Amino acid sequence: MFQVRIHGRGGQGVVTAAEMLSVAGFLEGKHTQAFPSFGSERMGAPVMAFCRIDSREIRLREPVMAPDALIIQDTTLLHQVSVFEGLSDSGYVLINSSRSPAVLGLDEFFARHPQIQVLTVPASHLALESVGRPLPNAALLGGFAALTGMIAFESVAAAIDEKFQGRVAAGNIAAARAAYESVVDVKRGAA
Amino acid sequence: MLKQVEGSRAVAEAVALCRPEVICAYPITPQTHIVENLGEMVKAEHLTGCEFINVESEFAALSVAIGASATGARAYTATASQGLLFMAEAVYNASGLGLPIVMTIGNRAIGAPINIWNDQQDSMSMRDAGWIQLFAETNQEAVDLHIQAVRLAEELSVPVMVCVDGFILTHAYERVDMPTQEQVDAFVPSYEPRQILDPAEPVTIGAMVGPEAFTEVRYLAHYRQMQALWLIPELAEEFEQQFGRASGGLVHPYRSEDAETLVVALGSVNGTIKDVVDQLRDDGVAIGSVSVTSFRPFPAKALRAAIVHAKRIVVIEKSLAVGIGGIVSTDVRMALAGAGRPVHTVVAGLGGRAITQASLREVFVKAHRDLLEYLTFLDLRHDVVHREIERLESQRRSGPVAENILRELGSVADRIG
Numbered sequence: 277m278f279q280v281r282i283h284g285r286g287g288q289g290v291v292t293a294a295e296m297l298s299v300a301g302f303l304e305g306k307h308t309q310a311f312p313s314f315g316s317e318r319m320g321a322p323v324m325a326f327c328r329i330d331s332r333e334i335r336l337r338e339p340v341m342a343p344d345a346l347i348i349q350d351t352t353l354l355h356q357v358s359v360f361e362g363l364s365d366s367g368y369v370l371i372n373s374s375r376s377p378a379v380l381g382l383d384e385f386f387a388r389h390p391q392i393q394v395l396t397v398p399a400s401h402l403a404l405e406s407v408g409r410p411l412p413n414a415a416l417l418g419g420f421a422a423l424t425g426m427i428a429f430e431s432v433a434a435a436i437d438e439k440f441q442g443r444v445a446a447g448n449i450a451a452a453r454a455a456y457e458s459v460v461d462v463k464r465g466a467a
Numbered sequence: 468m469l470k471q472v473e474g475s476r477a478v479a480e481a482v483a484l485c486r487p488e489v490i491c492a493y494p495i496t497p498q499t500h501i502v503e504n505l506g507e508m509v510k511a512e513h514l515t516g517c518e519f520i521n522v523e524s525e526f527a528a529l530s531v532a533i534g535a536s537a538t539g540a541r542a543y544t545a546t547a548s549q550g551l552l553f554m555a556e557a558v559y560n561a562s563g564l565g566l567p568i569v570m571t572i573g574n575r576a577i578g579a580p581i582n583i584w585n586d587q588q589d590s591m592s593m594r595d596a597g598w599i600q601l602f603a604e605t606n607q608e609a610v611d612l613h614i615q616a617v618r619l620a621e622e623l624s625v626p627v628m629v630c631v632d633g634f635i636l637t638h639a640y641e642r643v644d645m646p647t648q649e650q651v652d653a654f655v656p657s658y659e660p661r662q663i664l665d666p667a668e669p670v671t672i673g674a675m676v677g678p679e680a681f682t683e684v685r686y687l688a689h690y691r692q693m694q695a696l697w698l699i700p701e702l703a704e705e706f707e708q709q710f711g712r713a714s715g716g717l718v719h720p721y722r723s724e725d726a727e728t729l730v731v732a733l734g735s736v737n738g739t740i741k742d743v744v745d746q747l748r749d750d751g752v753a754i755g756s757v758s759v760t761s762f763r764p765f766p767a768k769a770l771r772a773a774i775v776h777a778k779r780i781v782v783i784e785k786s787l788a789v790g791i792g793g794i795v796s797t798d799v800r801m802a803l804a805g806a807g808r809p810v811h812t813v814v815a816g817l818g819g820r821a822i823t824q825a826s827l828r829e830v831f832v833k834a835h836r837d838l839l840e841y842l843t844f845l846d847l848r849h850d851v852v853h854r855e856i857e858r859l860e861s862q863r864r865s866g867p868v869a870e871n872i873l874r875e876l877g878s879v880a881d882r883i884g
Contacts, residue, residue, distance in 0.1 A: 291638075295473070298640040302471035310640040335605075335738030337635050338823045 277330040278426055279340045283359050284349030287319040289413035292439060293347065294325035297417055299435035300427050301329045309334045322357050329426060343367060345424055347416050349399070351380055366391040368424050370459075372412040374398035395423055395459055402454045407447035414440075418452030422459035429456045468645050474606040474636040475500030477643045478571055478629075481610040483514045484651040485569075485617045487543040489535035490519045491528040495550040496583050497633035498573035502545055525550040529557035529570070536566040537672050539663040541617070543568070547633055548575035551589045555596075562597030562688065564672055565661070567620035567627070569613065570598075574734070574785070575633040576818040580869040584819020585633040587733060587785040590762075591794050597688050599627040599695055600763040601715070602733040606636055607643050611714030612760075614646070615702050617655050622698060623691050624661045630762075632735040632785075634819070646710055654709055692764040699761050700769075717766035719758040720773045722748060726755030728835045729777040731770070731799055733759050736783055736815070736822050743827045752835055762795070767802040774799075779809045781834045783827070783845075785816045792842040815845035851875060 280297060284290035291312040298310035306329050313324040326340040341361075345368040348359055354371075363369070373380060373396040386394055397419040399412030417432045433449045440448055470477070479501050482490075490509070492502035506521075508514040518535075522528045525546050532542040546554065551572060561568050572590050576582040590600055601616060603609035609631045616627040631637055662672055676684055696717070703716035721741050723729055730740050737758040747754045757773050759766070774780055780803070782796035791797070793812030800810045813830055816822045826846050833839040851872060858865045865871070 295640045299471045302469075302642060307642060308471065308640070311635065312638055334641070336742050336824070337735050337739045339821050341823065341825075 277328055277334070277336075278344050278424075279342065280327040280329070280345045280347065280420075281340045281343040282325045282327070282347040282349065283353050283357060284323055284413075285319075285353070286321045286323050288323075288349045289411050290323045290349060291325045293349070293413035293417060294327045296414065296432070296435040296439050297327045297420070297427070298329075299438055300417070300421075300431040301327075303431045303434050304427065306330065307332055307334050309336075313339055322353055345420065345426075346370070347420060348372065349412050349416060351375075354380060354382070360385065363389075363392065365389055368392070368420075369394040370416060370419050370423050371396045372399040372416055374401060393423065395419070395462060397455045397458055399451070399455055402451040403448070406450040406454070407444060414448035415451035415455040418454070418456035419459045422456045422463065429453070432456075468647070470643050470645050471640055472606075472643055473500065474609060474631065474639050474641070475573075476504050477606050477610050477645065478613060478631065478637075479504035479508065480645055481613040482543055482569075482571075483508050484646065484648055485543075485614060485655050486541065486652075486657075487514075487517050488540040489532065489542045490517060491522050491531040491535075491542070491544040492519065493522050493525050493528045493544075493546070493550065495525070495547050496573075497575055497585070497637045498545045498547040498550070498571065500637065501571055501573065505543075525554040526557060529554040529561060529568070532568045532570075533557060533561050533564065533566055536561070536568050536660075537564070537662070537664045539658065539660045539665075541621075541658045542566075543570070545571035545573065547573040548577055548583075548589045551593060552577065555593070558593050558596045558598065560673075561626045563684075565624040565688075565691075567617075567624050567658075569616045569620055569627050569629065571613070572628050572630045573633040573637045574630055582818040583633075585635050585785070586817045586819070587630065587632075588787070588817075590628060590630045591786040593628070594763055594794070597625070597692075598763065599623075599625055599692065599699075599761070600630055601627065601699075601761055602630045602759065603632075603636060604719070604735060604737045604758055604760075606631075606639060606641050607712075608714050608760075609636060610643055610645065611706065611710070611712070614651055614654060615699075615706055615715045619695065619698060619702055621658050623695055625688075625691050625695065630734065635735045644712070650710060654706065695761070695764050696766060696768075699764075715760060717759075717761045717769045718773050719760060721756045721758070723755035723757055723773060723777075725753055726776075727753040727778045728755075728781065728831065729774045729779075730754070730756040730781045730783060730831065731759060731774065731795070732756070732783040733762055733795060734785070736785065739822060739824060740783065740827060743824050743831060746824070746828065747831060747835075752832070754831060754835065759795070762798075765798050765802070767798070770799065771802045771806070775803065775806050775808070777808065779811065779834055779837070781811045781813060781831065781839070783813050783815050783822070785814075787814050787817065809841070811839045811841055811843070813839075813843045813845055820846060
């Protein structure tokens with residue numbers, strides 16, 4: 277089973293991101309489960325959502341305590357919430373930022389966990405360009421597909437298309453594609 | 468057709484497939500998405516022949532459903548938590564009058580302190596109200612139970628609550644096999660009321676009944692629920708034949724045949740329990756579980772047959788009878804009367820506290836070694852409780868308990884579990 281935890285703030289589409297990821301996995305014939313962990317339901321409050329992906333039925337209902345991947349939609353949470361809690365030593369971290377993990381002050385953490393693959397992608401900027409609103413959730417799923425290889429980009433695009441309509445869907449798919457391609461480029465550069 | 472949808476959406480689609488004629492809606496978290504979805508279906512004319520009524524309160528929601536049902540309409544509503552309490556008088560009226568309304572409960576804690584998250588205290592508060600109560604383990608079962616509930620309610624002329632864990636199921640996206648309209652039409656015939664308010668043939672529904680007949684009327688309510696004990700498994704069997712999957716019934720045993728320790732629970736926590744059972748089985752522990760689908764009527768005989776061979780029973784309960792402990796475990800003890808098996812109560816998941824595999828594993832192992840107490844509060848923060856008790860004992864004006872504890876815990880937004 278592959279477990280994903282998404283951290284963000286109320287209003288950033290954290291719950292929708294987990295739902296779309298579950299739909300993308302479903303479209304590939306996998307068993308998936310997405311659910312939110314609502315704090316106080318208000319804009320700006322820290323929010324988490326979870327997604328599990330497996331080849332068989334998922335019965336587990338606990339929050340994702342030991343994620344294989346983290347998506348962090350808002351860098352202001354990095355030093356406020358224990359976002360890295362339980363993260364697998366060989367896991368993935370995708371952060372919504374135009375700055376590098378080093379600039380974000382995360383060097384020390386990742387030096388201690390050299391097997392963790394961490395990347396940043398400017399998802400809010402990409403969304404602002406193609407959707408007109410800085411909502412990073414769909415773009416980050418494109419980046420997630422490239423970073424982890426858990427899911428094909430086409431499935432992410434189809435899930436976005438199922439959740440949104442018309443121009444908003446097209447814009448979010450474009451943002452996701454840009455994020456996907458930028459992560460593929462970074463990975464190619466590193467290899 | 469296989470779909471990846473939110474639990475609330477799946478329930479709404481299942482309700483729509485049952486061709487309700489009146490839906491009364493009043494929003495309350497975590498049930499709101501269900502009636503919102505149904506409202507959209509009626510407005511978009513995906514669901515026809517149905518009147519969607521926005522009412523001013525939960526009391527009105529069920530009262531309107533009662534009126535609709537009494538005129539022969541198939542009536543549906545949904546609620547949760549304080550909403551169920553607010554309609555309490557109507558809850559008793561619906562069952563007392565024998566009106567086959569189906570109501571979804573998106574299970575949620577009851578305040579004070581106010582809490583929007585999941586436990587099962589709301590349904591439990593109405594367990595003796597004369598409604599059949601069915602608990603769903605997954606969103607697939609939530610869909611299937613609604614279809615069976617309409618048939619069950621109308622055959623017996625008894626209202627049915629389908630209890631679905633709030634957030635954990637209502638807000639979870641998972642795969643659901645949605646039946647077709649033809650399949651549901653074949654399973655749920657059109658409603659033939661036993662009693663109907665019809666100007667052409669006037670009757671009184673809701674006559675005053677004195678001591679001369681009240682016991683008899685109440686006995687017959689009990690009798691009808693006892694009939695449900697054979698009708699529920701019968702419908703589950705027919706459902707399996709027509710839809711090709713097992714859903715519903717009275718109890719679901721899991722790896723229970725040779726188990727020395729058996730865990731009993733209601734609703735979605737059974738999924739996590741099964742995963743822990745598998746892990747402990749791999750370690751050689753003879754453990755299994757039984758999910759109770761029908762809580763009212765309580766399937767004492769079926770449950771006893773499923774658990775009596777075990778050396779000990781652990782009941783995981785998402786509710787608390789303050790002053791005694793377990794609610795479900797009291798009934799489990801009654802089912803086991805004379806068998807001499809210890810029944811341990813574990814109160815868990817109150818107000819949305821996560822029920823983790825690690826914590827369950829710990830109590831199951833303890834029970835298996837006969838070290839578990841009769842009443843345990845899973846993951847209770849003893850230090851926090853002790854400090855508050857000290858405060859209570861050291862000063863008269865100790866202040867509001869809930870606020871004291873919140874102040875002590877500080878910000879909770881930085882925690883994961």
